[in-house]
Amino acid sequence: LLWKESWELAKNPMASRGSPLHTPRIKLIEKAQNLFAETKEHVFESKAAEEHARLLRMQHELEVSTKQPIFVDSSISDTIRTCIVLGNHRAALRVKTEFKVSEKRWYWLKVFALATIRDWDALEKF
Amino acid sequence: MAQIPNLQNGPINLTPIRDQSQKELITILKNIRGKKCLVIDQKLGGSLSLIVQTSVLKEHGAELLYLNEDPLETTCTKVVYLVQTQLHLMKFISSHIHNDNSKGLQREYFLYFVPRRGVACEKLLEDEKVHNLLTIGEFPLYAVPIDEDILSFELDSSYKECVTDGDTTSLWHIAKAIHKLEFSFGLIPNVRAKGKASVRVADMLNRLQAEEPVSSTDTGVPEINTIIILDRELDMVTPMCTQLTYEGLLDEFLHINNGAVEIDASIMGANQQDGKKMKVPLNSTDKLFRETRDLNFEVVVQVLRQKATSMKQDYTEMQTTNQTVSELKDFVKKLNSLPEMTRHINLAQHLSTLTSKPSFLGRLDMEHTIVEAESYDICLDYIEEMIHKQEPLVSVLRQLILLSVTNAGLPKRNFDYIRREILHSYGFEHIATLNNLEKAGLVKKQEGKSNWLLIKRALNLVVEDTDTTNPKDVSYVFSGYAPLSIRLIQHAIRSGWRPLEEILKLLPGTHTESKRSAFANGTLDTLPGGSHMDKVQDGRRSLVLVVFVGGVTFAEISALRFLSSQEGMAYDIIIGTTKIINGNTLTETFLEKLG
Numbered sequence: 001l002l003w004k005e006s007w008e009l010a011k012n013p014m015a016s017r018g019s020p021l022h023t024p025r026i027k028l029i030e031k032a033q034n035l036f037a038e039t040k041e042h043v044f045e046s047k048a049a050e051e052h053a054r055l056l057r058m059q060h061e062l063e064v065s066t067k068q069p070i071f072v073d074s075s076i077s078d079t080i081r082t083c084i085v086l087g088n089h090r091a092a093l094r095v096k097t098e099f100k101v102s103e104k105r106w107y108w109l110k111v112f113a114l115a116t117i118r119d120w121d122a123l124e125k126f
Numbered sequence: 127m128a129q130i131p132n133l134q135n136g137p138i139n140l141t142p143i144r145d146q147s148q149k150e151l152i153t154i155l156k157n158i159r160g161k162k163c164l165v166i167d168q169k170l171g172g173s174l175s176l177i178v179q180t181s182v183l184k185e186h187g188a189e190l191l192y193l194n195e196d197p198l199e200t201t202c203t204k205v206v207y208l209v210q211t212q213l214h215l216m217k218f219i220s221s222h223i224h225n226d227n228s229k230g231l232q233r234e235y236f237l238y239f240v241p242r243r244g245v246a247c248e249k250l251l252e253d254e255k256v257h258n259l260l261t262i263g264e265f266p267l268y269a270v271p272i273d274e275d276i277l278s279f280e281l282d283s284s285y286k287e288c289v290t291d292g293d294t295t296s297l298w299h300i301a302k303a304i305h306k307l308e309f310s311f312g313l314i315p316n317v318r319a320k321g322k323a324s325v326r327v328a329d330m331l332n333r334l335q336a337e338e339p340v341s342s343t344d345t346g347v348p349e350i351n352t353i354i355i356l357d358r359e360l361d362m363v364t365p366m367c368t369q370l371t372y373e374g375l376l377d378e379f380l381h382i383n384n385g386a387v388e389i390d391a392s393i394m395g396a397n398q399q400d401g402k403k404m405k406v407p408l409n410s411t412d413k414l415f416r417e418t419r420d421l422n423f424e425v426v427v428q429v430l431r432q433k434a435t436s437m438k439q440d441y442t443e444m445q446t447t448n449q450t451v452s453e454l455k456d457f458v459k460k461l462n463s464l465p466e467m468t469r470h471i472n473l474a475q476h477l478s479t480l481t482s483k484p485s486f487l488g489r490l491d492m493e494h495t496i497v498e499a500e501s502y503d504i505c506l507d508y509i510e511e512m513i514h515k516q517e518p519l520v521s522v523l524r525q526l527i528l529l530s531v532t533n534a535g536l537p538k539r540n541f542d543y544i545r546r547e548i549l550h551s552y553g554f555e556h557i558a559t560l561n562n563l564e565k566a567g568l569v570k571k572q573e574g575k576s577n578w579l580l581i582k583r584a585l586n587l588v589v590e591d592t593d594t595t596n597p598k599d600v601s602y603v604f605s606g607y608a609p610l611s612i613r614l615i616q617h618a619i620r621s622g623w624r625p626l627e628e629i630l631k632l633l634p635g636t637h638t639e640s641k642r643s644a645f646a647n648g649t650l651d652t653l654p655g656g657s658h659m660d661k662v663q664d665g666r667r668s669l670v671l672v673v674f675v676g677g678v679t680f681a682e683i684s685a686l687r688f689l690s691s692q693e694g695m696a697y698d699i700i701i702g703t704t705k706i707i708n709g710n711t712l713t714e715t716f717l718e719k720l721g
Contacts, residue, residue: 044542045557052554075553077516099550108514 051099055079058098062091076101077109084113130176131385131409136274137690137698138349138669142310143277147267148178154238154265155186155206163202164188167209170240172384173270173280174208193218197225206236208265211244220254238265241299268303272385272706273409276683279303281704285358285676286715288323289566296704297323300675301330304353304702307671308340312348314671315642318618321357321635323675328355328638335642351668351697354618358676358712360633361610362568363578366528366709367493368486369681370605372426373419375477376408377680377708385409393476394469406469414466420684422594422602423477430471437467489521490605496528497607498588499578505529506540513547519556520717522548523563524709530569534576541571558718566716577632584629585613600685612685615672619689619697670697677707 055076062079063070070082076099083092096106133140151174155162164183166174171192180190189202193209195218205222209215219237226233237260239247251257269277284296304327308314313335319328358365369378380387391402410416414433418426437460444457480486496505509529512522526544530536536544545560563569582588587608589601600616601608617626623637630637672686683701690699705711 044545045561048546048549048554048557051549055554076550078553101550102547104510105514105547105551108511112515 054098058095065091077105080106080109081113081116084110085117087117130179131271131273132411133271133274135410136700137667138275138311138700140271140274140277143269143307144177144271146310147270148182150265150267151178152182152186154208154263155183155188158204158206158236160204161187161189161202162204162206163191163198163200165191165193165198165205165207165209167193167212167215169280169282170208170210173267173278176270176272176384177267195221198222203232204234204236206238208238208240211239211242211247213247213250216247216250216254219260220251220256223256223259224254234261235259236261236263238263240265240267241302242266266306268299268306269702275687275700276706277303277307277700277702278706279702279704283715284704285712286562286566288676289359290562290716294323294326297327297675298330300673300702300704301327301334304331304671304673305334305338305340307350307702308335311350313340313642314350314353315348316352316640317355317642318352318623318637318639319355320614320623320630320633320637321355321360321675323357323359323635324355324673325636325638327673327675328640332642349669350671350700352619353671353673354615355673355675356611356614357635358674358678359567359635360614362531363497363528364604364609364611364682365677365679365707365712366524366531367497367604367607368490369603369679369708370422371420371603371681371684372423372474372477373408373415373684374603374679374681374708375423375481376473377706378710379477379480381708381711382408382680382706389476394472406473412466412469414463414470418470419680420603420687422597422605423474423481425595426470427474427478428595430467430474433467434471437464489525492525493528494606496525496532497582499532499576499582502529502533506536506544509544510547513544513551516551519548519552520710520713523559523569523713523716527563527568527713532576532578533572534574534578535570535572537572541569556718559716562716562718568716581610581629581632585610585617587613597688600688602688603681603685609682609685611674611678611682612689615686616689619670667696667698670699671702672699673702675704677705677712678703679708680706 059074059079062083066086066088068086074082076095080092080095080101083089083095095101133144155164183190188206189200191198191200193207193215198205207219209219219235223235235256239262242264243262248257248262251260267280269279272278279296279300281296281299284300287293287296304314317328317331319325369375373382376382376387380389386405386407388403388405391404394404394406408415408419410419418429421429440457440460492505492508495501505525506529509522509525512525535541548560549557560569585608587601587610589599589606589608592599592601592606594602594605599608600612603609614623614626614630617623623630623639674682678701683706686699686701689695690697
């Protein structure tokens with residue numbers, strides 16, 4: 001029952017996709033995280049929910065600082081790519097360390113992103 | 127060329143099935159006098175296009191519309207809804223009615239459920255306070271003949287509903303469809319089923335027979351001798367592999383829907399570049415397609431080349447020598463096949479450009495490595511790289527399912543790692559999809575040792591040096607891998623499943639083999655008993671109906687056609703399926719759409 005409840009909670013915030021009220025969404029996800037955490041079998045789900053909440057916070061900050069509403073609801077990889085495309089390497093690095101993105105994935109993302117903006121010089125350098 | 131296939135040349139004449147459905151539909155329309163607007167849901171529209179031509183519907187005074195959330199745009203005062211029994215469709219209908227009411231429009235509403243009414247749907251209509259405004263009926267469409275040897279029950283997500291939602295409504299639907307078939311072709315005396323769902327279908331079939339018996343006196347000798355019912359769950363490896371037959375590849379790349387593909391007109395040699403789509407029908411009425419659909423694609427290219435060369439030769443002969451009238455006639459006859467030639471050369475060319483891409487070849491290579499199940503780490507790395515490159519999620523999941531199924535799951539460490547990478551790359555909303563796949567046992571934590579290697583060896587699934595030009599074995603459809611499902615059918619037909627007991631135990635679910643008497647009380651057993659190789663009196667081969675619960679791929683259909691074309695084969699095979707699937711469409715049913 002507990003399990004079901006937490007699933008519905010986890011689905012709930014996504015159903016309200018696109019709503020400008022981010023804070024209640026994050027709260028909901030955190031609640032789901034705690035519910036997942038109550039049983040032993042759902043460590044993974046709990047962790048994912050926790051990361052999701054953190055990601056949304058970060059994306060929110062990024063949207064405020066760049067004034068572009070393009071971050072929320074994209075994945076971690078997409079967020080990193082967007083950052084690099086926008087030339088904001090510091091932010092990209094921050095997302096990378098925050099979510100412990102592996103070096104392998106990081107390089108793929110960087111190559112793709114640099115290729116998108118045709119920044120061949122940077123591509124060569126790295 | 128018509129999209130509705132000609133059914134008369136098949137091993138069994140399925141025309142009565144289609145005619146009956148057509149008649150029932152027309153009766154519905156006739157009973158509603160005057161002009162009316164027929165509103166159907168998009169999904170059903172596809173199935174209906176295989177049963178009746180739109181012109182026929184128009185003759186009966188019907189204007190056709192597709193059901194969606196927009197308010198109705200029609201001048202008709204009578205509206206007929208013809209929809210599948212699904213909740214979200216009910217919402218559209220009630221919003222239509224509310225919309226009309228608010229505008230003060232007076233209309234008569236008729237609602238026909240396909241194939242039968244559902245309590246939940248009617249409850250929703252009651253809650254919306256529109257139930258009393260509707261005249262409700264049923265249109266019992268249980269099976270649609272896709273081609274002369276294929277019946278589809280048109281249950282798209284049956285597999286997912288059974289394995290993740292625990293919803294087994296579709297099983298009843300399948301049993302009902304088979305039972306309906308028995309009314310036309312006689313009681314099927316031998317029943318074999320393997321897998322949880324299939325055994326239940328077999329049980330239900332017996333119950334239906336007890337309730338509403340098909341008596342053998344009405345129909346004479348049963349036309350179908352044996353039915354083999356298989357769960358898709360038994361063999362999830364095959365649908366996840368890329369099909370390499372002509373029809374299979376067409377489906378993988380262009381997605382064949384209701385016996386036709388929709389593609390850019392420019393591929394078909396049209397000059398305009400405006401991205402216009404055109405529909406190309408693909409069924410056995412097209413002689414050239416009939417000849418090539420089941421061949422390995424490599425061979426198809428050769429066949430087409432040969433035909434083109436011989437045609438060119440004929441043409442040059444035409445110009446140089448004097449012809450007699452009969453020779454001229456022959457030549458013109460050959461010219462008639464020209465449109466078919468061009469069509470398939472265009473299609474084949476398009477496929478060739480796609481299949482020669484390194485990414486495609488790499489994927490094939492990986493599939494074979496996974497099926498061989500010898501180098502697990504390489505496969506895992508490959509999938510990891512796919513995720514990092516953010517390739518389409520469905521292709522990633524397809525490979526992942528393949529890897530998980532052949533290894534009885536992934537070790538916990540890898541399992542969590544891959545899941546985390548997927549969530550990071552594609553977004554956290556996909557956790558629901560991953561949960562569905564885990565529940566279905568398709569991508570899961572490793573439990574115990576995998577018996578895939580054992581099964582693979584016992585059933586000889588990986589065949590070295592397969593000759594695709596002159597195939598001797600069904601493994602040609604995947605260039606070296608013989609589908610597990612087909613091997614099971616081969617054994618079932620040849621010798622029954624008893625010698626295979628040990629292997630069957632390794633696969634999920636129980637199995638049953640039973641004989642049924644045409645008489646409900648079971649005292650008389652006048653039917654040709656279950657012995658193999660018995661032939662129907664008039665020298666025709668007896669028929670086996672193979673039913674796939676959860677869908678079948680074109681490659682498997684080709685393999686079955688290949689089997690029945692073999693010498694020394696005592697049976698013709700026809701196929702029943704919940705839906706024709708490929709790895710992508712099957713995986714897509716598990717994707718949870720959020721938001």
